[in-house]
Amino acid sequence: SAVISQKPSRDICQRGTSLTIQCQVDSQVTMMFWYRQQPGQSLTLIATANQGSEATYESGFVIDKFPISRPNLTFSTLTVSNMSPEDSSIYLCSAVTSGSINEQFFGPGTRLTVL
């Protein structure tokens, strides 16, 4: 298994500001992903974080709003830019590790509230 940590665990931000969320995995990773979970809803994939290249975004999500970095195999960041109250959600990092071909592990999430 893998242990995934996220920082911060929660934050309250003002409209128009940006927040960067960090994700760290404790083992070798093949793939990393970022999901959004709006209140009372399921998980929606934002993007696949690619090491050393631009992330691959899903429909409805764009790089200007959600820039993603992945400088190495085990670390990624997601920035929520120019925030509005509609961005209030839980943001989750996940990873598929080298030792588990199929199993996708999730971090504890970052709960973001935008005022």
Added chain:
Amino acid sequence: GESVGLHLPTLSVQEGDNSIINCAYSNSASDYFIWYKQESGKGPQFIIDIRSNMDKRQGQRVTVLLNKTVKHLSLQIAATQPGDSAVYFCAERYPGFQKLVFGTGTRLLVSP
């Protein structure tokens, strides 16, 4: 706790009962399916998975059934315990991709 699951369908059972949670998936070509459990304030936790070439798989107290004809997945939990109370999500993996598409989720409430 976190507000995960406030507006999701809810299944209420008594401790010791068997629980069945259902899920309809979207892509008939999906090759892999997973059930996750999400407790309040935590990320989803892997429970059990099944490949598309199987129709049943059993774990400890849990069984997953796959019906590809109607694109339906179910999770059966035997002798449900209060610690099983959580939101349960199914997820499907589209062929050729590692990314997962999640179902809407079901909140399971277990009364002692």
